[in-house]
Amino acid sequence: MxxxxxxxxxxxxxxxxxxxxxxxxxxxxxxxxxxxxxxxxxxxxxxxxxxxxxxxxxxxxxxxxxxxxxxxxxxxxxxxxxxxxxxxxxxxxxxxxxxxxxxxxxxxxxxxxxxxxxxxxxxxxxxxxxxxxxxxxxxxxxxxxxxxxSAKIDALHLPMPTDPRLRRIIDVIMETPADRGTLDEWARRTGMSGRTLERLMSRETGMSFGRWRQQLAVMLAVKWLAGGASIQQVAANLGYESVPSFATMFKKAAGISPGRYMAER
The missing domain is CATH 2.60.120.280 (Regulatory protein AraC)
Structure with missing residues (x-):
């Protein structure tokens, strides 16, 4: 290159x-x-x-x-x-x-x-x-x-676990981010209980399973928006039924609406 x-x-x-x-x-x-x-x-x-x-x-x-x-x-x-x-x-x-x-x-x-x-x-x-x-x-x-x-650390970071069972789940989630399966549904796919999945995720990433998925959604949204995708396209790619529900999630996680976030950049 x-x-x-x-x-x-x-x-x-x-x-x-x-x-x-x-x-x-x-x-x-x-x-x-x-x-x-x-x-x-x-x-x-x-x-x-x-x-x-x-x-x-x-x-x-x-x-x-x-x-x-x-x-x-x-x-x-x-x-x-x-x-x-x-x-x-x-x-x-x-x-x-x-x-x-x-x-x-x-x-x-x-x-x-x-x-x-x-x-x-x-x-x-x-x-x-x-x-x-x-x-x-x-x-x-x-x-x-x-x-x-002296620069400030930005928040667009996603810790990745090393446990093989978690990595199998995460690989699928990252390939199909529109899949809105529940914690228990994801756990059953790898033969774990929901409590085991939650405990492993918290131990290896410092985040709950839900918080980790939310952070992934925010990061993917920023990536796609910066690449030229519309907010409607991003919401659909992440499995949200409507733009307002996606925007609410984004603002809750990032403290700012997706449109304003990108406009400021």
């Missing part, structure tokens, strides 16, 4: 871990990339991806994150992750080799992007791949990292 500028005349991918700079920045052009997926992989450097347009999801062994417009995801170095893009993605990013004493999140997380952080990423994306160190460029990137360290 040709996101990074190549120092030679030939276009192509440059492994950011091989670039001898503490911060490697890049841009993502909507006209160059459509929807795509990246299989599980990892980098030695940590990664920041800011979404300007479209939506991106990141999956690790223990969680799923949705990144809508005006948000970003932070992926610590060494984290095995898979990326999936919905719609045409436009944004900016950076690979960061953390220096001793740098305080940045130790786990994968989505973050709310401040106007300053966004402008710093846009400006940094125009730097040469092998920019001169020790001057204005290095100072700008140091401010970028300071702004990143």
């Amino acid at each position: 040709p996101l990074l500028r190549h120092p030679s005349p030939e276009p192509g991918w440059v492994d950011p871990d091989d670039v001898p700079r503490p911060v490697v920045t890049y841009g993502i052009a909507a006209e160059a990339l459509g929807s795509f997926e990246l299989d599980p992989h990892q980098h030695a450097k940590s990664q920041l991806i800011l979404v300007q347009r479209g939506a991106l999801s990141c999956a690790t062994e223990n969680g799923l994150w949705i990144v809508p417009p005006r948000s970003a995801i932070w992926i610590p170095g060494g984290t095995v992750h898979a990326i999936k893009v919905t719609g045409e993605l436009e944004g900016y990013g950076a690979f960061v080799a953390l220096a001793d004493g740098t305080i940045l999140p130790a786990k994968c997380c989505s973050i709310a992007v401040t106007p300053l952080l966004r402008e710093l990423l846009i400006r940094a994306a125009s730097l040469p791949l092998l920019y001169e160190e020790g001057g204005a460029n290095s100072r700008m990137l140091a401010v970028l990292l300071d702004e990143l360290a």
